Every structure is written in structure tokens, then in C-alpha cells.
Amino acid sequence: MHKKRVLIVFYSFTRQTKLMLNKFIEGLECEGVEVTVQRLVPVSPYEFPFKSYAGLIKATVETFFQKRFEIEVLDEKCYGNWDRVIIAGPTWSYNPSGPVIEFLDRFGRDVCGDQHVIPFISCRAYWRVHNWGLGRRLKRCGAAVVEDPIVFTHLIHEPWRTIGLILQMRGKMVRKENSWFRKKYPGYGHNREQNNIALEEGHKLGKKLNAQVGR
Numbered sequence: 001m002h003k004k005r006v007l008i009v010f011y012s013f014t015r016q017t018k019l020m021l022n023k024f025i026e027g028l029e030c031e032g033v034e035v036t037v038q039r040l041v042p043v044s045p046y047e048f049p050f051k052s053y054a055g056l057i058k059a060t061v062e063t064f065f066q067k068r069f070e071i072e073v074l075d076e077k078c079y080g081n082w083d084r085v086i087i088a089g090p091t092w093s094y095n096p097s098g099p100v101i102e103f104l105d106r107f108g109r110d111v112c113g114d115q116h117v118i119p120f121i122s123c124r125a126y127w128r129v130h131n132w133g134l135g136r137r138l139k140r141c142g143a144a145v146v147e148d149p150i151v152f153t154h155l156i157h158e159p160w161r162t163i164g165l166i167l168q169m170r171g172k173m174v175r176k177e178n179s180w181f182r183k184k185y186p187g188y189g190h191n192r193e194q195n196n197i198a199l200e201e202g203h204k205l206g207k208k209l210n211a212q213v214g215r
Ligand SMILES: Cc1cc2nc3c(=O)[nH]c(=O)nc-3n(C[C@H](O)[C@H](O)[C@H](O)COP(=O)(O)O)c2cc1C
Pocket: 011, 012, 013, 014, 015, 016, 017, 018, 059, 060, 063, 089, 090, 091, 092, 093, 094, 095, 122, 123, 124, 125, 126, 127, 165, 169, 189
């Protein structure tokens, strides 16, 4: 039996998608799946943290209107036939992030055409519009099948989840661990339990692929 092969194309601005992917890949590799990873590298990324609230608001508006981010050319290794292609990245103002949209515009047809694709999303809370838009774009690129997404949200109650995100984006997170705010908002992003879920998702997909004959 040939080793199953998965391509992961990802962008991650604050490492949350990457952290979840690391565990997901660990799960896949434990099942004997060969994983190829392509990071999308924007030529002029947003600075992190944002220097001002005005800069953050500007980014929110730009990304709402689906601003593209020029990305570096993809590696040749991405082109080929895969058992699955994973398109991973954060939600930005209800949309896929600028680098992912640019990837789909420029390389989507060549990389995702005729492939089985799984969206992989990291977001604070709102992923459905992102997933719908991503699915539409993938279909336009000729993807054979777009499967249900793998989604990770920030598991903290509002309003702390939004306040925490804004503070993190401005590099102004409250440092004191025993402050009242940190009791409400232990930390930005995904939590430890979600690491285990990501790992489990990797195992699950690996097992599913190994059980399939052909693609
Ligand atoms: C400009 C910008 C816009 C965002 N818009 C949304 C949004 O509309 N919905 C949401 O749930 N999260 C939104 N987020 C939060 C990110 O999706 C979330 O923090 C994610 O975990 C980041 O993943 P990353 O570290 O891989 O970039 C936004 C973040 C940024 C920087």
C-alpha cells in the first residue's frame, strides 16, 4: 500500500493556526501519512503587534473588503496529486486571510484543481462566512470535493474574548497572571485541550485515508 500523502498550505499571523497544525500533523504522521507543508509568506505582512488602534481598525476594514496580500512564489513541491489538500489559516473580518485569498487567486487552480480539499480554520468565534467563501473559491478553482472544515475557536466567554483579542493585537495584554482580567481571560488563542483535539483530528484523518483504496 502506498503511503497516503497530504499537502498542507497555511498562513498564520499570530501562530494560532500553526500551533493547531503542529498537533494535527503529529496525528497524521503517527498514522503513517506523509505530510508536505507549504507556508504562505506575505511580501509585506501587517506588523505584529499593531502600532495603533487606528492601524488595527484599518486592517479590520481592509480585510473586510478582502484585501489581497502579495505572497512569495510557491515551492514546486506543492504541485501534484494528493490524498487530501488542507488549506489552513485565520479568519480575518469574516473572510479567509489576505494571503490565503491571494494564494487561491494565483495558485488555487494549479494546486487545488481536481483535489479533495479540507478547510482548516482558526478564529475567535465567527468562521461560517469564511468557510462558505473559501468553499466557493475552491469550487471555482476546480476542487473535486470540499469537505467539512476543521475549526478551532477561542474558547472564552464574551466580552473577554473580544477584549483579549484587541489587547493582544495591540501588544497590550495584561501581564499580571493573578489580575482580575487574567482570571476572566487566561490567555489569547486556543487552549491545551484544543491541542488534544487537533491531535485527534490528525489521527482521525490518517485512519480514514488509510482505510481508503485509491484516493
Ligand atoms: C485583522 C483581523 C481580523 C479578524 N477578524 C476576525 C473575525 O472576523 N472573526 C473571528 O472569529 N476572528 C477574527 N480575528 C481573530 C483571528 O481569526 C484569531 O485570532 C485566530 O486565532 C488567529 O490565527 P493565526 O494566529 O493563525 O493568525 C481577526 C484577527 C485579525 C488580525
